[in-house]
Amino acid sequence: QALDAARCLHPDVILTDWRLGDGDGLTLCRELRRHGPTRLIPVVAATGMTLSLEVRAQARQAGCEDFLIKPLDVEVLVRTTSAAIQVRQARMLRAAAAMVRREAARVRRTTSDASASSRASASGLIAASRAAVRGSVALIIADDAGHYVAANERAAELTGYATSVLETMSVADLTPEPRADAAQDLWHQFMESGAQEGVYLVKRSDGEAVPLRYVAFANIAPGLHLSALSPAAV
Numbered sequence: 245q246a247l248d249a250a251r252c253l254h255p256d257v258i259l260t261d262w263r264l265g266d267g268d269g270l271t272l273c274r275e276l277r278r279h280g281p282t283r284l285i286p287v288v289a290a291t292g293m294t295l296s297l298e299v300r301a302q303a304r305q306a307g308c309e310d311f312l313i314k315p316l317d318v319e320v321l322v323r324t325t326s327a328a329i330q331v332r333q334a335r336m337l338r339a340a341a342a343m344v345r346r347e348a349a350r351v352r353r354t355t356s357d358a359s360a361s362s363r364a365s366a367s368g369l370i371a372a373s374r375a376a377v378r379g380s381v382a383l384i385i386a387d388d389a390g391h392y393v394a395a396n397e398r399a400a401e402l403t404g405y406a407t408s409v410l411e412t413m414s415v416a417d418l419t420p421e422p423r424a425d426a427a428q429d430l431w432h433q434f435m436e437s438g439a440q441e442g443v444y445l446v447k448r449s450d451g452e453a454v455p456l457r458y459v460a461f462a463n464i465a466p467g468l469h470l471s472a473l474s475p476a477a478v
Contacts, residue, residue: 247275250282256477257328259321262291262311270299273306283307284335286328290314329477330457334441337459340381341472344373348464363411366394366468382456382473385464390415390431393468402456402473404449420447435469438462443476 250258258276262269269289276282287307292314295303300311309328312321348369366385374396377383382399386392395410403410403418416427423430423445434440441459448454455476462469 246272247282250276250285251279254281255285256332257325258285258287259325260287260289262289262293262295269308270303270306273303273308277307284332284339286331286335288312288324288328290316326477333457333474333477334459337381337441337457337472337474340373340377340383341459341461341470343377344369344383344470344472345461345464347372348468348470352465363393365465369465369468369470370394370396377472380474384410384471384473386415386469386471388435388467388469390428399473402448402454402475403446418446420445420453434460435462444473446473 246258246260246264249255260269260272264272269287269291273287276285276287285307286309287303288310289303289308290312295311300308303311309331310324312324351365351369351372369385370383373383377396379398382402383394383396384392384399385394391414392410392412395407397407399410400407405413414427415431416424419427419430439459439461441457443455443457445453446456456473457476458471458473460469460471464470
């Protein structure tokens with residue numbers, strides 16, 4: 245029943261008892277990991293049993309993020325599930341960014357057109373990834389100078405700017421004061437590191453600063469750098 249519910253509802257996090265009528269938490273985690281739609285959902289297990297270190301390690305490898313001891317403390321439960329949701333967001337963003345990066349690598353292997361502009365190449369990557377990347381993930385591609393050259397519809401929703409407007413803006417334009425002055429330095433740090441993830445404060449078109457969780461890969465194609473974003477979990 246838990247597997248059926250997870251496949252139907254796609255929850256942000258699963259809280260489960262360890263002892264179940266037809267198995268246990270470890271079996272549940274392993275079954276969830278076997279199916280694409282549920283493999284990234286984090287699991288929190290509650291138990292009154294003492295679980296061996298070996299069983300805990302196996303469960304963590306199968307996607308169990310944490311264990312709670314009964315009776316449950318409500319504040320601990322809230323903190324633990326919140327942390328698990330953040331883990332899910334990071335997994336989802338990594339998967340989306342990696343998918344776009346693989347598509348970029350495929351395009352480089354199969355095309356001989358070295359004259360295509362960065363803007364055209366970036367727009368093609370966004371379009372090619374639209375069906376594979378979940379609609380909850382915003383994608384923005386920037387050039388070496390940190391100017392945006394392509395974005396999907398979800399990026400427009402999160403920032404409040406139409407995609408055509410986003411493609412005339414830069415990293416600094418979406419960075420609220422007083423960090424805007426440091427935006428270029430932060431961009432260069434990202435370029436040097438090659439990959440980054442965390443939470444970034446983004447200035448929407450209405451002036452509101454909102455925290456977005458992001459995963460970013462530099463140089464997914466020559467002169468192109470990808471950011472995958474979603475609203476940061478509270």
